[in-house]
Amino acid sequence: MTAQPDEAARTDAVHRIPVPPPEGPLTAAGRALLEQHRAWEAVEPLRRAVASREPGSADLLVRAYLDSGSWTAAIEFLAPLVEQGHLEFAGRLGVALAELGDHSRAEQVLRLAVAQRELPAANDLALLLRADGRFAEAVRVLTDAAEAGDPQAPDNLVALHLEAEDLAAAVVAAERYADERRPDALVALADVRAVQGRDAEAESLYRRAGELGAVRAHTAYAAFLVARGDLDGADREYREAERHNEPGWAWTIGRFLLDTGRPEAARWYLEMAVTWGDRAAAEALAELDGEDPADD
Structure with missing residues (x-):
């Protein structure tokens, strides 16, 4: 007699979650570089992965552009997608536009993302509003997002x-x-x-x-x-921030090392932050090199 599947097995067969398609080789290579904080190097294999239509490559390419501070390239890639109705990219387009100083267009796109229930975009919209001196609006946006569970x-x-x-x-x-x-x-x-x-x-x-x-x-x-005044404890926590890849970790460690009299140790972190488009890090590095950051 043929054995019959038990109830759990039948339920699993009915409700089985679709398995995502396997990651292509170019996408896998790009992901590995991103995990090593080598966003600049990840761009080229990921661009090729997108051209080859490898699953998941578009999201990773956007991440590579943003992590490397390649704002213009990000906009050139994202703007047509958003115009074609791929609104899941609207929030990230807004971030890139804001970084290049196009606040009007950035606000428009970020509000579109928020309207589509892309809650993380509310945080970027609030930062933009705060930068423009619109504090009360920023508070409202963040309050709404907090109430919605962001x-x-x-x-x-x-x-x-x-x-x-x-x-x-x-x-x-x-x-x-x-x-x-x-x-x-x-x-x-x-x-x-x-x-x-x-x-x-x-x-x-x-x-x-x-x-x-x-x-x-x-x-x-x-x-x-x-x-x-607990600098040893702070040093330990900053290293943990690096290990957990917390936002801006390279800049914060570089600034900490500068402030505690370790300029050469700070250099590597500041250079890393600069590759991610961090303007404050660029100014600190210029000062470390004896340059006036106000000079062109």
């Missing part, structure tokens, strides 16, 4: 209030959204507790956020330790 919006909202020196509003927002299901909100609450002088609580929150994988937990904790 994991980074509470952190950015609290940072906005702290930047405006509105501690009361920062406390309200931080306490409202603090939740271990959104680890970055714990970082925001830690920042608030640090400003309030509640150091033990802040330190505990930074550590817990790091355990839960918050995007900037180690960078924020390191800055907290620097402010309290």
Whole structure:
């Protein structure tokens, strides 16, 4: 008698999740370079992968352009896609436009992304509005995104209030959204507790956020330790930020090394940050080389 599959097996067969197509060789090569922080080198194999229509290559090529600060190339690639209705690329197009100073078009595209429920784009839109001095609009955008469940919006909202020196509003927002299901909100609450002088609580929150994988937990904790004079602890946390590939880790480590009298050690990190299009790092590197960053 032929054995019959059990109920679990039949259910699995009915509800089986489609297996994605295998990654092509050029896409795999580009991904490996990106994971090694070699975005510039990843561009060419990924461009060839896109031309060969390898699955997943377009997303990785966009990442390579953005990670390497290739804003013009990113716009040239993304703009036609968005115009053709591929709105999943709208947020990243907005980022590239903002980096090149085209704030009007960037705002238009970022609002389109937000309207399509691309919640991460709300954070970039808020940063753009803040840069243009439209603080109240930025707060509204981040509040809406936080209420909709975006994991980074509470952190950015609290940072906005702290930047405006509105501690009361920062406390309200931080306490409202603090939740271990959104680890970055714990970082925001830690920042608030640090400003309030509640150091033990802040330190505990930074550590817990790091355990839960918050995007900037180690960078924020390191800055907290620097402010309290614990440079060894800060050095350790900055290295953890690098290990976890936290946003801007090369610039923050380079700045830390400069500020603690280690300019040559800082150089490698600053040069790395420059390859990612970091303007602050470029200015710091120019000063390190004895140049005036205001000169053309």
